[in-house]
Amino acid sequence: MPSSPDTTISITRTRSPQQRPADASLSFGKVFTDHMFLMEYDEGQGWHSPRVVPYGPLTMDPATSVLHYGQAVFDGLKAFRGEDGQVRLFRAQRHAERLNRSCAALCIPEMDAGLIRRSFEAIVAADHEWVPRSPGTSLYIRPTVVATEVMLGVHPAHRYTYFVICSPVGSYYKEGVKPVRILATDKYVRAVQGGLGEAKTAANYAASLSAQRDAERQGYTQVLWLDALERRWIDEVGTMNIMLRIGDEVITPPLGGTILDGVTRNSALALMRDWGLRVSERRISIEEVMQAGRDGSLQEMWGTGTAAVVSPVGELGYKDQKVVIGGGQTGALTQRLYDAITAIQYGRAPDPHGWTSVVEAPVAA
Numbered sequence: 063m064p065s066s067p068d069t070t071i072s073i074t075r076t077r078s079p080q081q082r083p084a085d086a087s088l089s090f091g092k093v094f095t096d097h098m099f100l101m102e103y104d105e106g107q108g109w110h111s112p113r114v115v116p117y118g119p120l121t122m123d124p125a126t127s128v129l130h131y132g133q134a135v136f137d138g139l140k141a142f143r144g145e146d147g148q149v150r151l152f153r154a155q156r157h158a159e160r161l162n163r164s165c166a167a168l169c170i171p172e173m174d175a176g177l178i179r180r181s182f183e184a185i186v187a188a189d190h191e192w193v194p195r196s197p198g199t200s201l202y203i204r205p206t207v208v209a210t211e212v213m214l215g216v217h218p219a220h221r222y223t224y225f226v227i228c229s230p231v232g233s234y235y236k237e238g239v240k241p242v243r244i245l246a247t248d249k250y251v252r253a254v255q256g257g258l259g260e261a262k263t264a265a266n267y268a269a270s271l272s273a274q275r276d277a278e279r280q281g282y283t284q285v286l287w288l289d290a291l292e293r294r295w296i297d298e299v300g301t302m303n304i305m306l307r308i309g310d311e312v313i314t315p316p317l318g319g320t321i322l323d324g325v326t327r328n329s330a331l332a333l334m335r336d337w338g339l340r341v342s343e344r345r346i347s348i349e350e351v352m353q354a355g356r357d358g359s360l361q362e363m364w365g366t367g368t369a370a371v372v373s374p375v376g377e378l379g380y381k382d383q384k385v386v387i388g389g390g391q392t393g394a395l396t397q398r399l400y401d402a403i404t405a406i407q408y409g410r411a412p413d414p415h416g417w418t419s420v421v422e423a424p425v426a427a
């Protein structure tokens with residue numbers, strides 16, 4: 063919904079730029095750039111005042127509704143600097159549209175998707191020098207919408223703030239793609255039909271923490287979520303989508319209620335279909351996966367998400383059973399997907415689907 067004619071993005075540059083950290087010191091989401099994007103929504107006025115301003119705290123009244131009832135959504139995408147020096151966003155339009163779908167799920171007024179996309183471009187242009195140069199590094203972009211009405215009534219707010227912050231991040235796999243151990247849980251659930259599983263919302267992350275802590279206490283890295291009703295059908299892994307290869311069939315659970323429509327999931331499916339692989343979006347039970355693990359037909363299993371691209375699963379636990387997958391090594395298809403997606407992101411390979419868009423540095427004043 064276009065909600066306001068006021069869509070010119072004003073830019074106020076910082077007077078005190080920070081020292082940028084060395085690429086080798088970067089981890090994930092600890093350092094932030096010099097600028098942020100801001101825009102507000104007020105009932106009757108729509109979304110207004112889009113602007114790039116110096117990075118800094120948001121001050122909030124303690125009665126601000128998001129602090130109490132969690133009416134908050136976010137998204138996450140990246141900008142990459144190629145060897146040709148160009149900075150590219152990966153699938154900015156799809157991330158913009160997903161942010162709007164998350165807004166709709168939480169009764170937050172939607173923004174103009176074109177304006178969301180321009181907000182990504184404006185902040186990356188303003189902090190262009192912050193996109194790191196070393197192999198595997200990137201600029202993580204975090205658009206977020208929070209309810210900022212000051213009130214304790216439980217109803218959709220009449221006031222919201224949209225902000226976009228950016229963080230230069232290090233290579234996820236400094237020593238090459240590395241398999242993890244995951245634990246299927248039938249004790250906790252992440253999402254249920256009719257709930258918020260399809261939205262990227264703060265609540266889903268809060269709801270995942272105790273399951274994650276339990277898995278870590280048992281020596282695992284991540285939780286494999288099963289469906290909430292039968293505790294049987296595999297759903298997602300940690301905060302990533304899940305894929306596996308049994309024999310010559312690649313399987314991922316279908317969207318449609320509980321699963322977040324991952325951009326990496328969508329990209330991986332498109333590439334595997336381009337490659338002529340047999341790809342099924344179908345329900346698959348934990349029993350079928352464990353059985354395939356025992357009889358050796360489970361060749362590979364991996365998560366997909368923006369932060370890691372792919373995360374291979376080397377071992378899967380469920381109740382008191384365990385299966386080792388692909389000898390605990392990264393599978394050939396998992397590695398091929400990682401290589402193909404990163405090659406497009408860094409501009410090393412052609413981009414037949416038009417997933418990347420170049421963001422130019424601002425012309426020096």
Ligand SMILES: *Cc1c(COP(=O)(O)O)cnc(C)c1O
Nearest residue numbers: 301302303322324325326367368
């Ligand atoms: C963000 C997210 C993903 C991955 O989505 P990408 O667009 O690939 O980063 C998967 N599952 C959940 C629950 C998520 O929040």
